[in-house]
Amino acid sequence: MVVCQGLCKRYGAFDALRACDLTVTAGEVFGLLGPNGAGKTTLIRLMLGYIHPTAGTCRVAGIDVVDDSVAVRRNVSYLPGDARLPRHMRGKGVLEFFAAMHPDGDLQRSLDVAQRLDLNLRTHVAFMSTGMRQKLALAVVLGPRTPLLVLDEPTANLDPTVRAEVLQMVREARADGRTVMLSSHVLSEIEETCGEVAFLRRGVLAHRLTMSELFQQHRITGDLDRPVADRLVDPNSDAIPMQFADRLVCSLADDAAGVSGASGSNSSTTVRLDTSGDLASFLGWLDDLGIRRMRVEPLGLRAVYDAVHFGQTIPVGVSTAPQGAMHAAGTSRPSEETVS
Template identity: 45%
Template sequence: MDSLPIQVNGLTRFYGKTRGVDDLAFTVERGEIFGFLGPNGAGKTTTIRLLMGLIQPTRGSARIFGLDCWRDATAVKSHVGYVPGDARLYEAMTGAQFLDFLAGFRPGIDPARRRMLVERFDVDLSRTIKHLSKGNRQKLALVQAFMHDPPLLILDEPSSGLDPLMQRELLTFLREEQARGKTIFLSSHLLYEVEQVADRVGIIRDGRLVAVATIEELKRQRTRRMEVAFSMPIDLAQLASVDGVQVLQVREGGRWVELGVSDGLPVLLRRLSELPVVDLVYAPPDLDSVFMGYYQRQEAITGERAR
């Protein structure tokens, strides 16, 4: 297993004429947590299905530890723990029966590890799955993916349905697994989740990979929205002249302004303190802020070229 945990090259999948993903290319290094970010419907799940050999690529290839994800799908899966997005489990089974069933396909699972996971994620194994909440089902899906201690974890929205405490516990666990040398491919639409654990991030939108960047680059390049209301119209130049700040929208005759803030927050705050501010909303660093940053950069590059 000297090859890269994940190597994707020109990966394309169309559903009839509809594009699932188009010409994806990225690699995931050993021991890395790679965040795969994108809004719903961007192509994250299609990519994961291609990695898991559930669907065949139209063009290109995906490889896991050097094995082709479609042709060598069976061998690939012995190296992977997988949590599907919106995991659907067998309703009539108890949690214990469900884990036993999946463990049956992977001989040699350490019972102590399974016990540790069940305790850590606080999973009730005695109840039938149909009586479990969404969060408890998700915890069961997590345990089944981790219990055979695979070198690569492919997780599609793994924190979906978990309460905030358990979400934090999951991220802590992922960091610990990384410290043990595991590689993690973490697909999510939640920027704050990915930012907390990932080393690098691939950003996908409309089936195309927009960028692959380190978390530091990502933080630098995002543009967060800020809405400011004033008691009287202001001179916009005072804000627009701050480096890293863009005026996106002006309403109410200059008494309400929407800004895109990618840098220069201390300078901006000083300027604002001198203005008659009555209200201020600073948007959390969500996925939109990342996309806005990338689009603004893209526009800037296109503009330079046009000149």
């Protein structure tokens, strides 16, 4: 559905997007993650032909966005992160206006979405709350049955119940065979809906993963005798069995408060083990190690997000991207920065 090759956007000396190679398969929900200013909106606007690339190409539904951006937008329904609606119109009038504008507009579907979101369409836009305007924008965008649906922060300013309903509509769009590109800062929403995720950082597509791979990752923490822990984190040690070597990353806890016991060779320390694959095969070995106060939890998208954007080691099993998925990924080690 979307194929970007070497896509770049430069403003003077500033690179808003650099050498982006991205493929989005038809019929999937694809997530875009990254802090504010990472390049997500720039990528979307390039895809839709609102701005022209400095270099590279992009095709949407087989159409080159530079050659015929109008044809591209016929195939797309787009919710921008800063959607503006006519303030002098009532809600129903807005739906009628946009349904008539888009070639695939469907007023009844938009009205049905508004009803599902519990939106009063008799109110003027000028008198709507921020959340009501977001619902109205969603009703506009979810009306047309376009092959591609692009949603930039679709659940912003919505209460939890309405958020859940919007995510259900995303899943329904996928079930209908449509492709959805979803940009969100709410990681749990990405985990619930997306099949694949790309991470943007400072204009570079820095990492990509399949969610099915992520769901096989677990983080185990617990206390170990210090000599045993030191052997596990020693790269020259054979403490980790061969069958686990490529599925396990061991490290000592960074938090000094996690260290317990008396000082000396028999003191204990907190270790962290990131695992990939079937967890059951590790349990017997962990028991033999003598690990205490063990806690097991799914790794989750937050751990990968932090690893990408804070320069940490990307957890085992999720550190590779499909062939050709990225260009310039991992060209430099990210430095610490604030994540929005």
